[in-house]
Amino acid sequence: MADLTNVLQTEHPILPQFTQRRSPRAYTAQPVAAEALQRLFTAAGSAASCFGEQPWRFIVGSKATSPEAFEKILGALAPFNQTWVKEAPVLALAVAKTTFSHDGNPNAWARHDVGQATANLAVQAVELGLQIHQMAGFSPDAARAAFAIPADFELVSIFTIGYPGPADALPDPLKERETAPRTRKPLGEIMFEGGWPSVQGERYDQAKV
Amino acid sequence: MADLTNVLQTEHPILPQFTQRRSPRAYTAQPVAAEALQRLFTAAGSAASCFGEQPWRFIVGSKATSPEAFEKILGALAPFNQTWVKEAPVLALAVAKTTFSHDGNPNAWARHDVGQATANLAVQAVELGLQIHQMAGFSPDAARAAFAIPADFELVSIFTIGYPGPADALPDPLKERETAPRTRKPLGEIMFEGGWPSVQGERYDQAKV
Numbered sequence: 001m002a003d004l005t006n007v008l009q010t011e012h013p014i015l016p017q018f019t020q021r022r023s024p025r026a027y028t029a030q031p032v033a034a035e036a037l038q039r040l041f042t043a044a045g046s047a048a049s050c051f052g053e054q055p056w057r058f059i060v061g062s063k064a065t066s067p068e069a070f071e072k073i074l075g076a077l078a079p080f081n082q083t084w085v086k087e088a089p090v091l092a093l094a095v096a097k098t099t100f101s102h103d104g105n106p107n108a109w110a111r112h113d114v115g116q117a118t119a120n121l122a123v124q125a126v127e128l129g130l131q132i133h134q135m136a137g138f139s140p141d142a143a144r145a146a147f148a149i150p151a152d153f154e155l156v157s158i159f160t161i162g163y164p165g166p167a168d169a170l171p172d173p174l175k176e177r178e179t180a181p182r183t184r185k186p187l188g189e190i191m192f193e194g195g196w197p198s199v200q201g202e203r204y205d206q207a208k209v
Numbered sequence: 210m211a212d213l214t215n216v217l218q219t220e221h222p223i224l225p226q227f228t229q230r231r232s233p234r235a236y237t238a239q240p241v242a243a244e245a246l247q248r249l250f251t252a253a254g255s256a257a258s259c260f261g262e263q264p265w266r267f268i269v270g271s272k273a274t275s276p277e278a279f280e281k282i283l284g285a286l287a288p289f290n291q292t293w294v295k296e297a298p299v300l301a302l303a304v305a306k307t308t309f310s311h312d313g314n315p316n317a318w319a320r321h322d323v324g325q326a327t328a329n330l331a332v333q334a335v336e337l338g339l340q341i342h343q344m345a346g347f348s349p350d351a352a353r354a355a356f357a358i359p360a361d362f363e364l365v366s367i368f369t370i371g372y373p374g375p376a377d378a379l380p381d382p383l384k385e386r387e388t389a390p391r392t393r394k395p396l397g398e399i400m401f402e403g404g405w406p407s408v409q410g411e412r413y414d415q416a417k418v
Contacts, residue, residue: 012247018255041400046227066403115324191250194275
């Protein structure tokens with residue numbers, strides 16, 4: 001079932017799974033079936049990676065089937081995030097292997113490639129009527145300790161997985177953000193054919209400082 | 210038109226744009242129309258990002274419409290990559306803004322989010338019959354100098370964009386790699402429900418060292 005809340009409007013047509021992808025805070029209580037989770041993480045694993053390393057690992061905590069892991073991931077989040085995240089049915093912790101397996105050297109693309117995997121997962125989620133919400137606001141030390149994650153793995157993000165629900169249950173400031181239109185930089189601010197746009201680029205960056 | 214070379218076989222069904230995505234080295238000479246490029250980079254820009262920063266920037270060099278930029282990007286690549294990349298119709302250089310625009314602090318998710326944008330672009334490419342091939346083997350210093358990219362932007366990757374062509378034109382070792390089946394780690398090695406799999410994880414990592 002398509003989620004048509006805050007569909008991104010774009011000048012140039014793109015896949016509906018991109019325009020319908022968003023980062024909701026309100027979810028229904030509906031659990032996410034094991035097969036759906038397997039499809040999500042299979043999509044993540046299909047991403048490209050430097051040297052084919054596939055540096056992505058994901059710890060999953062589901063209220064329905066692995067509630068202790070759910071609570072551990074929840075406990076690593078910033079208190080503000082916990083207030084709404086606790087209503088989601090599933091949480092995942094994205095982890096990056098920071099060294100190459102073929103030679104042990106540092107992998108400077110580990111976080112980049114975990115990003116690629118998570119982006120694929122988010123798109124596959126939309127296809128299944130699900131949405132995810134990625135968060136950077138958590139304690140990597142707390143999450144590492146809770147799951148005894150080895151030192152050569154870096155903790156990258158925590159995200160919810162669930163079926164989007166009505167915004168009514170959210171506190172007021174979050175309710176407004178949930179229903180605000182999604183916007184993006186104009187294409188001319190991110191795609192530069194022919195060279196770096198020194199004049200426009202500088203003007204843009206100055207405006208944002 | 211679907212590219213059905215080396216389609217990824219998965220136990221759990223995922224979007225065909227994921228299974229048909231690959232990283233070819235052989236391209237036809239067909240140029241990529243401006244509208245197609247605009248759709249690719251619009252898809253990239255639709256990705257999620259930390260604080261909505263959208264840290265991704267892309268310099269595009271097209272043989273047909275911006276040949277000087279194409280040559281500059283090509284020149285930053287490792288010599289081995291140049292041998293086949295020079296046949297692609299379009300090159301792009303992915304760049305990450307390393308500081309947050311709202312407060313100037315370092316953005317530890319910049320490369321991660323450029324990864325998310327590039328993954329979206331790769332999937333949109335498949336939808337349009339195109340494919341991309343990302344490379345880490347290039348000189349960031351040479352690319353920065355060639356385009357006068359400011360210091361607070363990090364050079365992340367270079368990728369080809371084009372319509373996949375027959376592998377015959379590639380030199381022998383690359384021809385074999387072009388037609389080798391795509392494989393991925395089993396799902397159980399990247400998705401851990403309930404906690405970090407200390408035993409399996411250690412065994413796996415030892416095997417790879």
